[in-house]
Amino acid sequence: MTKVLTNRFHLKGRACDIDVYKETGGYQALPKALKEFQPDQVIEEVKKSALRGRGGAGFPTGMKWGFVPKESKRPKYVVCNADESEPGTGKDRDLMRYDPHQMIEGMIIAGYALGSNTSYIYIRGEYWYIKEILEKAIAQAYERGYLGKNILGSGFDHDMYVHPGAGAYICGEETALLESLEGKRGHPRLKPPFPAVVGLYGGPTVVNNVETLAVVPHIIMNGGEWYKALGTEKSGGTKLFTVSGHVNNPGNFEVPMGYPLMSLINNECGGITGGRKLKAVIPGGSSVPILNAEECEKVNMDYESVAAAGSMLGSGGVIVMDETADIFESTMNITHFYKHESCGWCTPCREGTRWLYKVFERMKRYEGRPGDVELLYDLADKILGKSFCALGDAAAMPVQSAIKKFREDFERRIKHNLVQIGKAAD
Amino acid sequence: MFTQANETKLDELITHYPVKRSAVLPALYIAQEEHGYVTDDDVKYIAQRLDMRVNEVEEVVTFYTMYSRKPVGQYKLQVCRTLSCALLGAEKIAEHIEHKLDIGIGETTKDGKFTLMEVECLGYCDLAPCLQVNFDYHEKVTTEDVDGLIEGLK
Numbered sequence: 001m002t003k004v005l006t007n008r009f010h011l012k013g014r015a016c017d018i019d020v021y022k023e024t025g026g027y028q029a030l031p032k033a034l035k036e037f038q039p040d041q042v043i044e045e046v047k048k049s050a051l052r053g054r055g056g057a058g059f060p061t062g063m064k065w066g067f068v069p070k071e072s073k074r075p076k077y078v079v080c081n082a083d084e085s086e087p088g089t090g091k092d093r094d095l096m097r098y099d100p101h102q103m104i105e106g107m108i109i110a111g112y113a114l115g116s117n118t119s120y121i122y123i124r125g126e127y128w129y130i131k132e133i134l135e136k137a138i139a140q141a142y143e144r145g146y147l148g149k150n151i152l153g154s155g156f157d158h159d160m161y162v163h164p165g166a167g168a169y170i171c172g173e174e175t176a177l178l179e180s181l182e183g184k185r186g187h188p189r190l191k192p193p194f195p196a197v198v199g200l201y202g203g204p205t206v207v208n209n210v211e212t213l214a215v216v217p218h219i220i221m222n223g224g225e226w227y228k229a230l231g232t233e234k235s236g237g238t239k240l241f242t243v244s245g246h247v248n249n250p251g252n253f254e255v256p257m258g259y260p261l262m263s264l265i266n267n268e269c270g271g272i273t274g275g276r277k278l279k280a281v282i283p284g285g286s287s288v289p290i291l292n293a294e295e296c297e298k299v300n301m302d303y304e305s306v307a308a309a310g311s312m313l314g315s316g317g318v319i320v321m322d323e324t325a326d327i328f329e330s331t332m333n334i335t336h337f338y339k340h341e342s343c344g345w346c347t348p349c350r351e352g353t354r355w356l357y358k359v360f361e362r363m364k365r366y367e368g369r370p371g372d373v374e375l376l377y378d379l380a381d382k383i384l385g386k387s388f389c390a391l392g393d394a395a396a397m398p399v400q401s402a403i404k405k406f407r408e409d410f411e412r413r414i415k416h417n418l419v420q421i422g423k424a425a426d
Numbered sequence: 427m428f429t430q431a432n433e434t435k436l437d438e439l440i441t442h443y444p445v446k447r448s449a450v451l452p453a454l455y456i457a458q459e460e461h462g463y464v465t466d467d468d469v470k471y472i473a474q475r476l477d478m479r480v481n482e483v484e485e486v487v488t489f490y491t492m493y494s495r496k497p498v499g500q501y502k503l504q505v506c507r508t509l510s511c512a513l514l515g516a517e518k519i520a521e522h523i524e525h526k527l528d529i530g531i532g533e534t535t536k537d538g539k540f541t542l543m544e545v546e547c548l549g550y551c552d553l554a555p556c557l558q559v560n561f562d563y564h565e566k567v568t569t570e571d572v573d574g575l576i577e578g579l580k
């Protein structure tokens with residue numbers, strides 16, 4: 001299987017050093033782009049690659065770049081979204097700590113393509129040691145003339161800075177991220193206008209995920225068609241999946257788009273822990289609908305296939321649960337997360353997540369009232385599609401899908417049912 | 427207000443942005459590193475340095491969970507409670523620390539050494555269960571690991 005992004009992972013961080021990165025093929029794409037490509041041609045090549053954003057929404061990257069106006073009175077910005085806070089996801093962590101230059105090189109090329117002279121990496125505050133790795137790598141890139149003024153004699157200037165977040169999931173949402181970067185609370189902005197037109201400090205801004213940007217040098221070196229051919233027709237290339245939960249060998253794995261989920265679990269991850277039976281998988285980070293074992297058997301890991309199975313590829317955070325898992329408990333856990341992380345800006349999400357959790361709490365004590373399962377479903381419905389940003393949907397979808405597919409785990413929590421069961425036993 | 431080294435750091439940070447205010451999150455980390463938490467004086471001083479109003483800084487501090495406006499223990503034991511960690515026994519880890527240090531979640535030991543916190547996903551899901559002590563990550567932690575770790579810090 002062709003690996004694109006993880007070829008330096010076995011060096012366990014030695015590629016953080018610019019010399020090791022160069023010896024292993026690094027900083028060849030940037031000179032090539034500057035010499036052989038007009039900025040527009042870079043965008044064209046990215047369009048050809050069928051690369052879709054790896055942060056969660058899966059928006060076509062070339063198209064996003066194409067939205068940035070050529071002329072702009074205000075400076076344009078490239079922002080790397082390294083907030084990585086979607087539960088189940090830890091891939092950007094390894095991309096940055098094992099191969100920081102790969103992403104940095106991609107960002108500089110993006111800057112060249114978009115006519116932007118400044119970029120920021122917004123990294124979650126907890127990843128402080130990775131922030132330091134990035135700062136060192138950036139300093140090395142300046143020393144070697146890959147950043148700064150007149151990069152490699154091309155006349156193109158680019159500066160890059162790392163900016164720490166401080167513990168707020170919502171700041172992974174691109175407009176909340178920009179607010180946060182401007183020194184404010186991380187409340188999302190109304191869209192449109194989209195950041196590509198009005199973004200950071202009012203200037204056109206491309207926000208891309210770590211993994212998305214790390215792909216860019218490879219597209220320049222080998223061509224968009226090559227990258228696309230690694231995956232499926234509509235989902236080009238490879239993808240990193242973080243597999244966690246009940247598997248023998250959890251970790252980050254790079255596989256071609258379209259790879260069967262069960263192969264990922266059985267081959268890459270060595271199967272389910274203790275040889276137990278699979279119960280459910282959350283395939284794309286905690287915010288996407290859950291799949292039952294039967295659905296898992298059939299699904300391939302690309303945007304279209306996972307959507308056809310009724311879920312989403314999301315960030316690629318694959319959470320595996322075996323037969324010992326209680327889907328009521330797992331869904332309550334996720335609901336706690338969204339209640340905690342709701343930024344409080346809009347009522348459906350702020351109040352809705354609290355109400356959801358309240359009902360979960362009494363059901364956890366086996367004191368659910370008749371109709372509580374329906375109430376949970378209905379509360380989620382009051383959030384879904386009615387909140388200001390996508391966090392609301394992220395809170396609602398897991399609840400609804402879990403009830404649909406694992407209703408018995410919820411029904412057991414209704415007090416009335418226990419009484420009935422007790423009576424039957426008498 | 428900060429040590430000279432940190433003042434220099436802050437001056438440098440401000441040059442990263444077209445707007446001074448953008449440096450507020452990094453500035454708050456500096457304050458917290460120096461004083462253990464963000465003090466009232468820190469809030470006022472940062473406001474003055476970054477051309478912000480005091481309440482604007484206050485608004486920011488309270489939004490982000492990694493800042494504390496009150497003194498906390500020297501070591502923050504932050505146990506991840508989110509799903510991937512929960513599936514692999516995060517709750518047991520938290521309970522073990524509670525018993526060992528005789529404190530509840532959110533509490534600090536009498537000697538001011540340890541504060542136990544439950545936090546949401548730390549990005550180490552594939553390395554669960556995960557515990558962060560201040561900024562240091564500990565992966566695939568067991569109760570024995572926790573014992574060793576705490577003894578080492580005492």
Ligand SMILES: Cc1cc2nc3c(=O)[nH]c(=O)nc-3n(C[C@H](O)[C@H](O)[C@H](O)COP(=O)(O)O)c2cc1C
Nearest residue numbers: 053054055081083084085172173174208209212390
């Ligand atoms: C609540 C919420 C949290 C998000 N968190 C992240 C994140 O941690 N990292 C990320 O790259 N994208 C995250 N996103 C998606 C971003 O808004 C945005 O779509 C993405 O950064 C664009 O980059 P891409 O096109 O390369 O995927 C989040 C979105 C929402 C609604």
Ligand code: SF4
Nearest residue numbers: 343345346349387389
């Ligand atoms: S949906 Fe939730 S996170 Fe998004 S703006 Fe509303 S309250 Fe904030």
Ligand code: FES
Nearest residue numbers: 506511548550551
């Ligand atoms: S769930 Fe604990 S680190 Fe992600």
